[in-house]
Amino acid sequence: MAKNKNTEQKIFDAATELFVEKGVDRTSVRDIASKAGINLALMNYYFRSKENLFDAIFTNLVQKNTKDLIQILDSDLALPEKIRKYVSAYIDILIDNPLLVSFFMAILHRSREKITEMEVVSNLYGREIFTQQIIEEGKKGNIRKTDPSHFFVDMISMITFPFAIKPLIKHKNELSEEEFNAFIEERKTTIPEMLLKTLQPCE
Amino acid sequence: MAKNKNTEQKIFDAATELFVEKGVDRTSVRDIASKAGINLALMNYYFRSKENLFDAIFTNLVQKNTKDLIQILDSDLALPEKIRKYVSAYIDILIDNPLLVSFFMAILHRSREKITEMEVVSNLYGREIFTQQIIEEGKKGNIRKTDPSHFFVDMISMITFPFAIKPLIKHKNELSEEEFNAFIEERKTTIPEMLLKTLQPCE
DNA sequence: GTCTATACGGCGATAGAC
DNA sequence: GTCTATCGCCGTATAGAC
Known part of the structure; x- marks a missing residue:
């Protein structure tokens, strides 16, 4: 367990990088061994199989x-502040790991x-607390009750999906990498605005 | 070209079904040939390679x-009606082909x-016309201008993404296939409502 | 057009020496 | 723990008979 740790x-790490970058199916155990600078057999010594390794990484x-x-989501922040923080933190994660989303989508399709x-x-x-907060907030302002299931799905859809279609957005809007990130950065304010508006009494 | 058509x-058709269901990488040409009821060689006679076949199918x-x-999108409908029709038609397509989304996401990650x-x-x-309509509509009511890029991304995100995470939504809300479709059906009204609200003067 | 047969390379996995 | 060598299998592609 001492020397093992390193290998x-x-x-x-090598497998993580390759899986996320190229996809699981298009990554061979030989690729992984090569990138890790070790032998093929080692890969089977530590993880019994490729599928096993994948499960651990995922x-x-x-x-x-x-x-x-x-x-x-589980904190006791007020809803508007909580939503802003959540959206912002989520987007930051995805900016740092732009391939994460499409990797997860590919996995979801795979298994x-x-x-x-x-x-x-x-x-x-x-999450329980968050769900309750949406119900409470919706009661205040709206005649029609706000369904927390839809609310949550709307939120993660608007946060996540743009990263899944990043190549399309970049291409059609002719954005550089920096400009794409700026576009996404704007969404840290537009998404919470939009979500909170649906909870408010209006019109 | 006469007899060919059939084979x-x-x-x-066999390849389309398998690609969408299992993913391209996990579908073998032998699978395809078997499902099509023909021989392996035929598959290479008509389409030079698996990748070629994939391109055609995609x-x-x-x-x-x-x-x-x-x-x-290109029609001359008024914006609210256009959005309702678009969302509804889009959702109908995805209800009929529930695997389409995750397939596309997997492809996007693949290449x-x-x-x-x-x-x-x-x-x-x-699309030109639709983009113009959003700009016009936004001018009417809002102090802050509405960015059509964000608007369009929001719209297709909320329509599409739930299908990509369909297994998760079903599992967490304990929905049957019918109940999931009912959930999605609700979105035909909630999504347009939400989108139109962002364009309206309010608060 | 459709078939059988097969070459070839890459894959995941393991045996066994050190 | 780490290596070399090799197994059996599968996917791709082609040659050649009918």
Whole structure:
């Protein structure tokens, strides 16, 4: 467990990078070994199989990237502030890891059933406190009740999806990498504005 | 070209189904041949390679499914009515082909550069007339100008993304297939409402 | 046009020496 | 723990008979 750490980690990191960049199916164990600077057999010594390695990487990626977000949703912040923080933090994560979204989408398509069984994925959805806050806030202003399920889906859709179609957005709007990020940066204010407006009494 | 049609079409249809269902990388040419009820060699006689076959299928899929949508965007309907029709038509397409979205997302991850070069994909984004309408409508009511880029991204995000995470939504809300479709059906009214609200003077 | 047969290379995985 | 060598398998592509 002492010396292992280094090699095991090297394999893990190399595989993570390749999986996210090229996709799981298009990454061979030989690629991984080569990138990690070790031998093919080592890869099977530490992780019994490629699928095993993938499971470990996927779980780790989800955990690492959703921890802060869940904390925000579960905090006792007032709803407007909470939404602004959540959107901003979420977008920051995706700016730092632009391939993460399309990787997750590819995975979702690759193994539809498997993914819902993973507790770590399931956890980021439908947090109790946040759900309650939306219901409360909606009651105040609106005749029609606000459905928290739709609200949450709207929110994560508007945050996440643009990254999935990043190449299209860049191409059609003729944006550089920096300009795309600026476009996304704007959404940190437009998305919360839009969401909060739907909760307000109006017209 | 007479007798071909049948066999070529059989291959094309079998491959389409498998690609969308299992993903391109996890579909073998032997799978396709088997499903089409023909021999492996035939598959190479009609389409030079798997990648070739994929290109044909992908182009066809996009064309078939975006034709009506583009027509709506380019029509002379008033904005509210246009948005309602667009959202409804788009959702109907995705209800009929629930795997389409995650398939496209997987492809986008698989070949990022290639996809923007395909005219057929590029075409569905940023239609002139629709863009103008949003600018005009936004001027009327809002102090802050409405950015049509964000508006369009918001719209397709809210329509499309829920299908990409369909397994998660079903699982967390404990929905059957019918209940999921009902949930989505509700969005035909909630999404246009939300979008139109952002264009209105308010608060 | 459709078939059988097969060459070829890359894949994931393992046995066994050190 | 780390390596070399190799297994059996599968996907792609082609040659050649009918």
